[in-house]
Amino acid sequence: QVQLVESGGGSVQAGGSLQISCAASGLTFSSYSMGWFRQAPGKEREFVAAISWSVGRRYYADSVKGRFTISRDNAKKMMYLQMNRLEPEDTAVYYCARVSRTYYYSLKKDEYDYWGQGTQVTVSS
Numbered sequence: 001q002v003q004l005v006e007s008g009g010g011s012v013q014a015g016g017s018l019q020i021s022c023a024a025s026g027l028t029f030s031s032y033s034m035g036w037f038r039q040a041p042g043k044e045r046e047f048v049a050a051i052s053w054s055v056g057r058r059y060y061a062d063s064v065k066g067r068f069t070i071s072r073d074n075a076k077k078m079m080y081l082q083m084n085r086l087e088p089e090d091t092a093v094y095y096c097a098r099v100s101r102t103y104y105y106s107l108k109k110d111e112y113d114y115w116g117q118g119t120q121v122t123v124s125s
Helices: none
Strands: 003-007 010-013 018-025 034-039 046-051 058-060 068-073 078-083 092-099 112-115 119-124
Touching: 003 092, 018 034, 018 092, 018 119, 034 078, 046 068, 046 078, 058 068
Parallel strands: 010 119
Antiparallel strands: 003 018, 018 078, 034 046, 034 092, 046 058, 068 078, 092 112, 092 119
16 A cells, blocks of 8 residues: 655754655655645645656745755655755644646645655744
């Protein structure tokens, strides 16, 4: 079955950097666009970044554009989110997710069907 496992979360001071990873199994990873979402306490889960199956397209939420970089390694079935210049507002549980259809690119939460368990990122001021 499809499994997505995030890792690499932790605590960092404002202005610092962190990289989180997502390990995928049980799917033909190179056929699916993937995304990162986050959820802060008391807030809805929100889109952070997406990357197409062939790495040709990347898209970022305005709040992270210029600070975060999404990438993937199809051979290793891994996806990454490099987060620089972190701000306290970035504090949240970060989730990786798979788009529900092959060779399809989406930024909409409802079009993602498999989710990891999440990894906590805490940024202190």
